[in-house]
Amino acid sequence: MEFCSNLLAGAFMVGGVFFMLVGSIGILRMPDFFTRAHAAGKIDTLGIMLFIAGMIVYEGLTLVSAKLALVSIFVALTSPVATHQMTRRALAYGLKPWVRPGDETAEAEEPHALGD
Amino acid sequence: MKSASTSPIIQVAIRGLMPVIQLVALYVFFHGHYSPGGGFQGGVLLAVSVMLGRLALGMDMSQVVFRTGIAVGLSALGVLIYASTGLAALLAGGEFLNYAFLPIPGLDPPGLRNLGILLIEAGVTVGVMMALIAIYDEIVDSRGEASATATPEPEARRMEDVRKPREKGVDPGPEGPERTPVAP
Numbered sequence: 001m002e003f004c005s006n007l008l009a010g011a012f013m014v015g016g017v018f019f020m021l022v023g024s025i026g027i028l029r030m031p032d033f034f035t036r037a038h039a040a041g042k043i044d045t046l047g048i049m050l051f052i053a054g055m056i057v058y059e060g061l062t063l064v065s066a067k068l069a070l071v072s073i074f075v076a077l078t079s080p081v082a083t084h085q086m087t088r089r090a091l092a093y094g095l096k097p098w099v100r101p102g103d104e105t106a107e108a109e110e111p112h113a114l115g116d
Numbered sequence: 117m118k119s120a121s122t123s124p125i126i127q128v129a130i131r132g133l134m135p136v137i138q139l140v141a142l143y144v145f146f147h148g149h150y151s152p153g154g155g156f157q158g159g160v161l162l163a164v165s166v167m168l169g170r171l172a173l174g175m176d177m178s179q180v181v182f183r184t185g186i187a188v189g190l191s192a193l194g195v196l197i198y199a200s201t202g203l204a205a206l207l208a209g210g211e212f213l214n215y216a217f218l219p220i221p222g223l224d225p226p227g228l229r230n231l232g233i234l235l236i237e238a239g240v241t242v243g244v245m246m247a248l249i250a251i252y253d254e255i256v257d258s259r260g261e262a263s264a265t266a267t268p269e270p271e272a273r274r275m276e277d278v279r280k281p282r283e284k285g286v287d288p289g290p291e292g293p294e295r296t297p298v299a300p
Contacts, residue, residue, distance in 0.1 A: 074136070077129065077132070077133065078129070078133065081125060081126065081129040081130075084123070084125055084126070085121075085123070085126055088123055088126075
């Protein structure tokens with residue numbers, strides 16, 4: 001039984017490592033700020049949540065795992081909001097989103113005027 | 117920074133997070149005896165919850181949570197709690213901050229030390245929280261005066277017209293003129 005739960009915890013951890021790796025590659029390889037923020041925000045959230053899920057399974061039903069679940073909820077709420085606000089500010093300061101070179105229709109389009 | 121965020125996502129998220137952060141701050145403060153944490157960390161968390169409100173809801177709306185101007189006095193109150201705990205021990209015959217000599221009846225020295233550390237931590241919490249909020253408010257005030265000459269801050273940008281989209285080409289925000297837009 002303990003072997004099974006450890007196996008499940010390890011599977012969660014490996015999944016978290018996979019998403020973290022994908023996020024890191026995305027941050028390095030993506031062409032501009034917005035796509036990088038997408039990679040960093042979304043994928044890191046999922047990676048951290050999978051890590052914490054693995055820790056909860058490893059720990060079993062204790063007070064520590066309850067706290068870990070609360071941390072997971074907190075990360076799920078805050079990380080996307082932080083990414084959202086960063087990209088909003090970048091857009092408001094006039095940073096243009098990347099478009100594929102040669103795509104005139106997308107280049108002609110004005111970015112939305114946002115202001116906080 | 118002085119006006120509210122126009123994004124409903126930010127507003128809802130921060131409004132939901134502020135009480136949770138304050139609750140965590142109380143947990144960190146009271147659990148400082150047994151685990152990492154204590155007065156400074158709890159005070160920083162409390163200050164952060166107020167600052168998040170200032171950032172997301174704007175200066176005007178977040179006055180409901182914490183009024184600008186009372187922070188400096190309350191930070192002095194934190195220092196007063198700290199110093200008076202130490203001086204009470206000093207006057208009762210011990211050294212400065214020797215909690216075992218606190219003049220509180222009905223407690224043995226271990227209980228007195230427990231209570232004394234709690235009082236000290238409370239003083240640190242109040243002091244740190246209020247000092248950080250005072251610094252933040254001061255920075256926002258001075259920045260607002262600096263950019264007020266360049267961009268007149270519209271009075272109407274309160275909660276009522278938060279959902280209204282702004283027309284294109286308007287100033288990029290209160291900090292706009294100080295930074296140049298980044299070229300793509």
